[in-house]
Amino acid sequence: MPEFPIAAIATPVGVGALAIVRMSGRGVLEIADRVFRKKGNPEFSFTEADGFTAHFGTLSDIRGMVDEVIALVFRAPSSFTMEDMVEFTCHGGPVVVRHLLQALLDNGCRLAEPGEFTRRAFLNGRIDLLQAEAIGEMIHARTESAFRTAVTQMQGSLSRHLQEMRAGLLQSCALLELELDFSEEDVEFQSRDALRLEVQRLQSEISRLVDSYREGHLLTEGVATVIAGRPNAGKSTLLNALLGQERAIVSHMPGTTRDYIEECFVHEKTMFRLTDTAGLRHSDEEVEHEGIQRSYRKISEADLLLYIIDSSSGDFQKEAVAALELRQSHPEARMIVVANKTDLAQDAAGTIAMLQAETGCPVIAMAASKGEGLSELKTTMAGMVEGLDKLHEASVLVTSLRHYEALRNATDSLLNALQLISDTEATELIAFELRSALDYVGEITGKVVSEELLNTIFSQFCIGK
Ligand SMILES: Nc1nc2c(ncn2[C@@H]2O[C@H](COP(=O)(O)OP(=O)(O)OP(=O)(O)O)[C@@H](O)[C@H]2O)c(=O)[nH]1
Ligand SMILES: [Mg+2]
Structure with a gap:
């Protein structure tokens, strides 16, 4: 359905060679006619132009000519939004672009809201919710692998996978609902054994997707890497x-860092979200105490922990125990022990061997203030997430928390259904659980469920016969 016309600048603000202003919706062809004159053909009208054609001419506002532009025409439904669209490519000065946009607004367009073109593409059925999200992820991708994952998702690989699962679920749901309709006649449209097998198959498929999130989200969000350790160990x-920059304050005073500091850095193809935290110790001082609580919160959210030890302090026996405790209390996270200040240590080699034996983690010898051991640490960090950059090629992945949560809810519903399946009195409850699972999976692609369910029933059976 054609919508009220919207317009927006599609390129970044600032000076550039070219910029694009686009509009979409009912009446944009007439609006374009009011502001544009084609060179050498004053009779030209967009309403008669074919889709996918380009036209060179001048664009004017009420005060006169704004710029020479190229107008690209897209006719519904063959456009991004599936509505009529016109895109103007003009010279890339911020004032030119503003005048051009103003001319469109003066002639009947409304300024588009953020993401409104993509939202229309979704509402008009051009793409599903998942693909719309993938477009956003692709634009914001900071590494090659995040970009590749988004492109795969945009092309619909996860969508197709979910679609197949939904079809399976719909089929089982439809049969159970039929059974309920005919409950007085005591018929079974699908044997409980066949139903169990089907639900088990779907459950394990969805579980696999849920598990893929553990690695998948690292691709798009980056590896949450937390630097933790005692005060003064050299975290900052x-x-x-x-x-490679003086981002955090460094000082010989223990307790320098209070609030945590977050910065991203990309090594090879992986993005690490680094967090420097307040040094871990007992403190009665209010601000430091709060800082340390925040350190623990960050540690509990980490994918990768860098536990840093001052190997010159002589206290490293205790530190080995602390590192081990941290590792055991956060089994989800990978951990690297950094033996820092080796330039001051008595017996660096002995310390490292001891830390390795006690913690079971890779130990990197470093003198952080001199940059010694830095490249080895980076290589080890990359090694901890090895294969990540190849992950997107291997299989369908879940990379967003929203999808992960919906899928986890779906598996819970399927597990509930499996428990109920052998109970012949529980048809209604099983149908309820399957429908919940269907809704959760549908949430991801943005489908409406109940009407689809009805269509499936009627398309497969002639009820009146
Ligand atoms: N000799 C030597 N000194 C270092 C090294 N790394 C850090 N330092 C010094 O150790 C002191 C503490 O360093 P920071 O980076 O502030 O330590 P921190 O762990 O962030 O400390 P808090 O924020 O207080 O928890 C500073 O004086 C640094 O210059 C190193 O490898 N060798
Ligand atoms: Mg610090």
């Missing part, structure tokens, strides 16, 4: 060394 020095 390490952050600065990894970033």
Whole structure:
């Protein structure tokens, strides 16, 4: 259905060679006619132009000519939004672009809201919700692998996968609902054994997708990497060394860092979201105490922990125990032990061997303030998430928290259904659980469920016969 015309600048603000202003919706062809004159053909009208044609001419506002532009015409439904669209390519000055946009607004367009073109593409059925989200992820991708994953998703690989699962679920749901309709006649449209097999198959498929999130979200969100350790161990020095800039304050006073500091850095094809935290110790001082609580919160959200130890302190026996405790209390996270300040240590090699034996983690010897051991640490960090950049090629992945949560809810419903399946009195409850699972999966692609369910029933059976 054609919508009220909207317009927006499609390119970044600032000076550039070219810029694009686009509009979409009912009446945009007439609006374009009011502001545009084609060179050498004053009779030209967009309403008669074919889709996918380009026209060179002048664009004017009430005060006169704004710029020479190229107008691209898209006719519904063959456009991004499936509505009539016109895109103007003009010279890329911020004032030119503003005048051009104003001319469109003066002639009947409304300024588009953020993401409104894509939202229309979704509402008009051009793409599903998942693909709309993938477009956003592709634009914001900071690494090659995040970009590749988004492109795969935009092309609909996860959508197709979910579609197939939905079809399976719909089929089982439809049969159970029929059974309920005919409950007085005591018929079974699908044997409980066949139903169990089907639900088990879907459950394990969805579980696999749920599991893929553990690695998948690292691709798009980056690896949450938390630098933790005792005060003065050299955490902020390490952050600065990894970033290659003096981002955090470094001082010989223990307890310098209070609030945590977050910065991203990309090594090879992986993005790491680095967090420098307040040093871990007992503190009665209010601000430091709050900082340490925040450190623990960050540690609990980490994918990768860099536990840093001052190997010159002589206290490293205790530190090995602390590192091990941290590792055991966060089994989900990978961990690297950094033995820092080796330039001051008595017996660096002995310390490292001991830390390795006690913690079972890779140990990197470093002098962070001198940059020694930095490249080895980076290589080890990359090794901890090895294969990540190839992940998108391997299979269908879940990379967003929204999809992950919906799928986890779906598996819960399917597990409930499996428990009920052998109970012949529980048809209604099983149907309820399957429908919940269907809704959760449908939430991801943005489908409406109940009407679809009805269509499936009627298309497969002649009820009146
Ligand atoms: N000799 C030597 N000194 C270092 C090294 N790394 C850090 N330092 C020094 O150790 C002191 C503490 O460093 P920071 O980076 O501030 O330590 P931190 O762990 O962030 O400390 P808090 O924020 O207080 O928890 C500073 O004086 C650094 O210059 C190193 O590898 N060798
Ligand atoms: Mg610090």
